[in-house]
């Protein structure tokens with residue numbers, strides 16, 4: 410191995426992740442075209458799902474609610490007390506979803522979820538539970554907001570059928586079923602005093618929660634998740650949602666609706682998205698090849714896997730990691746957090762990168778190897794942020810957000826946005842390409858625990 414061949418190779422690989430200014434504009438244009446199509450008909454891959462949420466909170470909302478959140482590696486159960494002044498108290502438990510349940514039957518998965526709700530109520534709300542024990546289970550004492558972060562065909566605030574799974578889940582017999590009913594049936598079997606009052610995508614929850622916590626300021630128009638998966642929900646004029654029957658009673662007098670774009674499936678046809686041989690290989694490893702093509706270039710679940718494949722290829726070419734055995738041959742073995750941690754190291758000797766590779770992969774490294782890894786990580790991370798910025802720009806153009814608002818607020822949640830150093834700045838570079846100087850009007854804030862609080866807010870209005 411020569412020093413220069415490894416670095417040259419790393420530079421060449423990193424370059425494959427470049428996205429030009431023209432590409433960013435083309436991405437945003439295509440996003441607007443597909444979004445427009447999705448608002449007209451249901452059979453578009455970027456589904457543009459009406460959430461049946463017809464307003465955003467103003468911070469004065471009050472009450473105590475239960476919320477559960479299924480959407481990634483953990484299942485969360487929480488109780489949320491909204492204080493009515495933009496603040497809230499939250500109590501939550503988190504459980505890892507056993508891998509076999511992610512690909513098992515609907516019954517197994519939803520009864521596991523109901524058991525976790527049961528445990529939560531008995532452990533944390535016991536007093537209240539006992540006080541209310543005299544009530545019959547059918548009275549459904551607690552209103553529960555169900556954050557379910559997969560594409561569903563939502564038909565009302567508390568019902569929706571699963572369109573397809575994403576992010577490694579593949580519970581085949583749940584597809585086409587009403588996920589609220591699946592959960593309610595299991596809660597009822599346990600005789601829990603809980604009513605599933607609202608079905609909420611995590612992006613909708615993020616938008617609601619950000620809006621609740623920034624009362625009195627400019628309205629939040631977009632909620633974004635950049636975590637295990639990626640997606641965005643925004644406030645659309647009801648009149649623009651052609652595919653929706655507006656004569657139903659719950660829409661009387663309403664002027665806006667929150668739309669869950671499902672942008673993870675933006676450009677599944679690969680008209681404008683950039684690609685590399687590693688992206689194509691990762692796609693084929695997933696249960697849903699050809700779907701979620703945007704998500705597979707942007708979100709946490711996939712970035713580590715793209716990196717693993719590149720490092721393995723360099724190792725097999727004899728350019729990287731001289732040790733004969735590496736753990737790199739196991740698919741999905743590289744935690745995405747490695748990218749944020751590598752990116753954060755700006756020491757001349759890359760000492761943190763050295764210890765990350767030693768700890769996570771058990772491999773010693775030379776400085777040149779560490780420099781090569783860092784170059785590749787930067788390429789993958791930067792592409793993710795630029796792509797995210799381009800579609801955010803697309804949404805803002807779609808609703809002419811900057812034309813009518815001095816400040817446009819966006820709530821974001823998710824580990825990629827939160828922990829990847831410089832992610833927001835890179836996103837803003839792309840935004841500038843798409844919306845020009847208006848980029849300065851955009852305020853981006855973290856909506857931590859957004860989905861739980863957002864689900865509570867939706868349960869309140871339901």
Ligand code: BGC
Pocket residue numbers: 480557558559560575576610611612634637638639640641671673704
């Ligand atoms: C799902 C979305 C979700 C996003 C972020 C995607 O895979 O399709 O519904 O909002 O992940 O969790």
